[in-house]
Amino acid sequence: MKRIALASTDGQTMTGEAPDQSPIAIRGMTVSYGQKPVVFSVDATFPEGSMTAIIGPNGAGKSTLLKASLGILRPLSGTVTVFGQPLNSQRHRIAYVPQRASVDWDFPTTVLDVVLMGLSRELGLLRLVRPRHRDKAIECLSRVGMAEFADRQIGQLSGGQQQRVFLARALAQGADLYLLDEPFAGVDAATEKAIIAVLKTLKAEGKTVVSVHHDLSTVSDYFDRVLILNTSKIAEGSVADAFTEANLQAAYGGRLATAQVAGIPVAG
């Protein structure tokens, strides 16, 4: 009984078809706050080794889709598989970088401590932090150019530095799938460059990156795929196929002046 219940709640279709093996596959995701659906019946697949921007106007449900896919929010309906398996069995392969503003940066902790949180699976409840854990955390900090800030209190960092610490924590997890919620929001140009360099390295290593993204002008430079969202899915695919003026108009409508679209290096 239990097995059947688990299988049906965790997203494997009961029709017998082989489950999608991609790093993350979302089927029929609908999420609502109160009466109003914020995400409506979205299907999306993120292939291995791809780097996808989730774009759409404010309130389009981009972060909500990410959170619901990760079980942070409870969807009304919809299923998620991660590498073809139920989410709960694959959590060790996922690194999630929340919006910077979602946490209290006045929390009494240091930069190094935050990065060590990425190792909590390894550390468990009571295992002591050893020099090798510390070294690993410092190495992840170096990858984002923050090693010399290891002992700082996190509240003393700039927004961009905080974002880099979050990325270092994700690196420490050693995941195969990286999901980022607006990593470039309110960060300086140097940070943006550092973050995108790290993400591109991850992609080169065959990791899968999915990022909620706001700045349409950088989409084609940074990403190879897009998921365009406005409550429902507008388009999904390679930047060349899906990041078109028509799709952007469909998603943003009047909120995006034609002049703005003209300035964006869209496909076609």
Added chain:
Amino acid sequence: MSGAEFVPLSLTPILIGVFAAIACALPGNFLVLRRQALIGDAISHVVLPGIVVAFLITGTVSTWPMMIGAAAAALLAVLLIEAIRRLGGIEPGAAMGVVFTTMFAGGVLLLERSDTSTVHLDVEHALMGNLESLIWLDAFGWGSLLDPEALAGLPPELFRMGLSMIGVIAFVWLFWRPLKISTFDEGFAQVMGMRTNLIGMSLVAVSALAAVAAFDAVGSIIVIAMFICPPAAARLMTNRLAAQVGWSVIFATLSAVLGYVLAGYGPLWLGAEDSVSAAGMIATVSGIVLGLAAVFGPARGGTQG
């Protein structure tokens, strides 16, 4: 002050006060960081009618009936808050405020109308506890600490509060990492597979345990103060969570000891005749400690520091 006077009259009340203060201050650290500081306040209010009803049913003031009564009252409070919020469409803060104060007031009325003359349970004790009366009559000096016969006469509240404190310490020690990570970044903790709701509820449950145990000994005034003042003052001393928790224990202990001594002897030193409420003085001292930390603490001002 000689051991012959101190050990029977002051040692056990001070120890119980210290245990109560530490048991509340430890979970208080996480409650304050989670912006849920008033949960301690809330718990100490809603449990009163539960404790009174448990007494009315069993006729004794013993641990288990009180805990069960308190838990039932807490559950009722949660249901009432949800009901008011949904039926009345009232914002959660207001719904909570109404339920907590109403249940506490109901507890006070219930207490007034019941015959509790045989036990330490009345409105005054509900507010201020009975720390001063938790004396060790079988003791005659420091030597009694080694005398099994005298030790058998220790007030049961000492063990109750001591065990509660050990339980709280064990919880915080064992679940340090989940508590810390889920307090700092709940979304991240969830994606890691941590049961953040369960962690949050356990924290509230442990706080409730500390509150009910401490309530019995020291009343609701210092329960509220001990959940908030030592952790808040400790936050102003350091930017490390472990150090903050350490400071909160120091401040809790300091407030309990200093508060008890000042309540007992302060008025005499000032030429007055009677002592004042120990619980009231302990809460006052903890407030003064917080005030001093706010002015002189090295980590005050958080991000600007």
